[in-house]
Amino acid sequence: MTKEWTPRIVAFFCNWCTYTAADLAGVSRMKYAANTRTIRLMCSGRVDPQFILEAFARGADGVLIGGCHPNDCHYGEGNYKMLRRFALLQRMLKDLGIGEERLRLEWISAAEGEKVKSVINDMVKKITALGPLDLPGKFADWDRELTELAPAVEPAPVESAVTHA
Amino acid sequence: MELRRTIKYESDRVKGFGREVMRVPGCEQLEHCIQCGTCSGLCPLSIFMDHTPRQVMELTRSDFKNEVLQSTTIWLCASCYACTVECPKQIRITDIMYELKQRAIHEGFYPKRFPIPVLAQEFYKMSHKRGRVTENFLATVMFLKTNIPAALGMWRLGLNLLIRGRFPLKLEGIKRKDELVRMMAVVDKLSIDALNNDHQNGGHGGRHNGAH
Amino acid sequence: MKYSYFPGCSLKGTGRAYEESLLPVLKVLGVELEELDDWNCCGATAYMAVDEVKACVMASRNLAIAEKAGHKELLAPCSACYLVLNKTKHYLHESPVVEAVVQKALRQANLSYSGNTPVRHPLDVLVNNVGIEEIKKHVKHPLKGLKVAPYYGCQIVRPYATFDDQYNPTTMDRLLEAIGCTMVTYPLKTRCCGGSLTGTLPEPGLLCSYILLKEAITRGADLIATVCPLCQFNLDCYRDKMVGRWGNETIPDPRNKDARVPVGPYLDIPVVFFTQLIGLAFGLSEKELGLQRGFAPMRKPACAQPQPAAA
């Protein structure tokens, strides 16, 4: 870990609204926290639950999903599809012991550069307060326990859930 | 006729004064003033002011502290909020006037015997001492302190009020004065400005969620 | 309906008539009031000029006591109090810094402020909680033909237009129409009365008040109805000074448009609290409504003399 911990947030932005909004924020020289790492997708509908789990598994402290406002999806309803998965995922994450605040879905239109700024700053603030998630660290511990205590035991469900094909 | 130089030199500015005022909660919007004059246009008292409210805004923003705090404008503001609700840039002019009044009083920036600040302070004292204010006493004190002839001129008003039972002869007050004293003591201890500054410099004060 | 009641200093002094008329009227309407225990000065406008934060502490003490009292809402009849209490709520909400200070101060008195006690004005309560219809039910002597200039003053609609329109408030109009009065169009409804300037700087202060009286007169009003003790005081108690200053100004004769007459003699137009009018309509006596406290005697046109309501 770096000397003094700051959260790392993976952001999945849809190409048409939120990514463009982030560009706008840049063109408008708005200043926001440098903790997000943006990954561009064509539509929030493309966000596969596995992407999110993978992000957490690889050490993200939070995941932000940005899509078009309801009715504004470039592809009609991709954002709704995401919304549905999101609801399920929230529940699942709770069971995995990952606080709901760590996964956030926001509708941000191409015009809302200001919102990109405020959402990111707000999320960084909240997650800083929550502290690190550090799943990789936990995995390591669990692995150790497993190997030390019960070599026979199956791998922890969490791990199986986050390892992808 | 007697001539006066009206030019302003940079040395006349008290640099940072404007910023200071704009940092006070409620006064931030002053930055956005476009000098449209809506405030003066609406102000029922602007017709008596040496500087119109608009000018006070500009003088404040550009650090002409002395001009601002010496102007009659801040004292003429009767806080009817007409300017505040109409300002196209949502500047809370009335609140800024309060801020300026406070500074003028703290720094003794007003003519001797000028009734308004005297009233304000007497009001302050009385409400502190007694927890409540009895207007007629307040007025009397003010007149005695500022303009005795006027006080005399007021006797008829006083009498009329007396006849109509609107001139209480005893001072109002609260029971738990000590409580109030303790509360005020707290405020005196904490320097609100200090808090403000800390608050400004990224202290999580809420309204500012700038990047850190 | 039960409210905590914050009279404010004026209603105990120069504005007694307001309290004297408010209480019986609310009683008739079955609105219970409980005067706030050991309330203190709201930290009124004059105070704010000295130390805004302390003003907030003053105000919030009252708010905190009200919260303790347990009735959901606080009734503040004086416009200045109403504004300062509301303003404090906004201020505390907006500025966490100030709130921190205030909470700390309150703790000295084992009080705390949560911000969930709405501050209401009688106009608001009468129209939006009691309701015009309910009020009509209690009218015994409709003030038929009484031409009223409704004067709201500034501080109940500005800057927080909570229960009425800030350009053209109408709650009092509706209220007084309900008890039979006729409203004259009065464009100065919310223009400033000069506040405390009338006392401190008569020239500008009195002019503000004078303009209000003059306009009401030229619009042919029998009287002016106010909602604020300070407004009432300013319009009511400085007439002699106004006559002295502007008595000779001429206005179009209210009775005959072409002629012009000096305004002086008309300046004794009565200025009453809206609650006093409601009281009259409810059949309460002028005495118990404190009407005798006004400088200008309340003139009622013959048709407005108490008469049984056409039920």
Add this chain to the structure above:
Amino acid sequence: MDKVNGNHDVRIGFYVCQCGHNIAAMVDCAELAKYVGQLPNVVLSRDYKYMCSDPGQELIQKDIKEFGLNRIVVASCSPLLHEHTFRSAVEAGGLNPFFFHMVNIREHVSWVHTDRAEATAKARALARAAIRRVAHHRALEVKKVPVHPDVLVVGGGIAGIHAALTLAKAGKKVYLVEREPSIGGHMAKFDKTFPTLDCAACILTPKMSEVGSHPNITLWSHSEVVKMDGYVGNYTVKIKRKPRYINEDLCTGCQECISHCVYKEPKFHDDFNEGLGKRKPVYIPFPQATPQVVLIDPEVCLNFKRGVLTDKCKKPCVEACGDRKAIDFKQKEELKEIKVGTIIVATGFQTFDVGRMPQYGYGRYPNVYTALEVERLVNASGPTAGDVILRDGCHPKSIGIIHCVGSRDKNTNRWCSRVCCMYSMKLAHLLKEHTEAEIYNFYIDIRAPGKGYEEFYDKLLEEGVHFIRGRVGEVTDWAFIPEEEGKLVIRVEDTLAGVVRRIPVDMVVLATGLEPQADAQDVRRLFNMSCGSEGFFLERHPKLAPVNTFTDGVYLAGCCQSPKDIPDSVAQAGAAAAEAMVLIDKGHIEQEPNTAFVVEAECSGCKSCIPLCPYTAITLNEGSKKAVINEALCKGCGTCVAACPSGSIVQNLFDDEEVFSEIQGVLAYD
């Protein structure tokens, strides 16, 4: 440092763009280049001043040949800006253009962060992700689809008219759809135009009739677009033609029906004259209306009751029309469906609703007017034939014109409406001409930034029109001194003289600002565009793509994009027409090959993807019981990919591997 996939023949070239100081100032480019240089598969790593410049692009091409690079990553600005540039460069270098990936370290890093170390760290993470990602890139083919040569222009104001004519003259077929019964828009209501003062009708009417008669233009007035499907080059649009109860082909515009209507006197609200005039149930909006065809208002015509045909009227209009038989009370609304390749949206603006600023007394005082009303009032063909007679029957001796009503005001609309200063001065001139009244302009700032505009301002000063710099607080009718009695009083600070003034006037004109049409949001969705925060349609780039939208093949013209005057609207309309022609004349568009396909072997035939596709591009092959995606229909949103339980759907450019490696990349520690 964990190893990227086993793909060892991957040879990546990495380039950081300093973008002058734009990036270099906040990101340590040299350090970044150095860092990426030591990542696996990276053959060379450079930082350069301007990658998008020709030398920058040539550098890439040279390196590809020299070092046998087969993957290129450029860290510079937003892919939405230059991805295309670099792909072409890569292609020119002899590689498939999709062996390229772009990292946005300007809009998303250098411009938005304040700590150089943090910014550089973020840039490192993003670059690292791209390096890992690009290893998985595959060669892809760009699909070419033909562009339908016809164009749809929505809105028949001056912008729409100009765009339509430009295209028609170039030999393109154009559908011009206008909501109102006639084209002409706001300009048709104006009397004169600033600063030249040439009569609006004189310059607009010829263009209108040309539209009406041009063989290449299909004009559908009194019609609205209700649906748009398809994609750039191949849009299918549904248009609703509202019934006007007149057969357009048979009506000659003789207007006999109007004079014979049972209503002898016009008595209904006349929208074109802002309600200052009246019309009959059967009417033609204004003399030069195009098409020159009357229409019947079913809301007020005696032959209808609340819009429903009753046949109660003896219909002298039908008699008057005689054997032309143009009147058809049975006419129904009809739906037209057209195919076009490109669309120009020119839906215009609406004027600010002055009811939102009661302090100016509109509606309360009869002699307070909106600017548009005054345009009609001074107009020779207006309701008063150009005689400025007020609602109370008098002629004004003094007039106050209040600028910025509903502009530059956080309580209403924050933006400057750009045209009010000029049209206010125009109206001041015209009113002076018509009434010789004393005229006061109340302004915050005079904005006259156009050819001949400042000169016009100067001309007005010469004419003795008063200019008072101050925003009016309120308009009232209470008199302070006798001279004010019976007048409207404007109280304002003359901010230049530094004094407060009360100015009694007979007439007040409110220079209302421009705002988005009430239904702008619906229109935006219809053509799936974006809106700026004020609600005007958002251009793709404020400087470099001012008439493009985020939807390819949909262009903007006129005030629907932002307030602008006639010259600018016309210029923009020309630009939009040109952009449309670019596509038409090119004949085809290249489609981003980001479509999805099913890996038959892995598909379990569960059908869960089928209902998800908004374009019904997925079907089940009854034979193989496997899903198949019709590439032509797929638009590449990737929703099905994310949902496929067996992970058997692959999206080009956003393949699972690619995204996963990107995720791992941004999170891996240095």
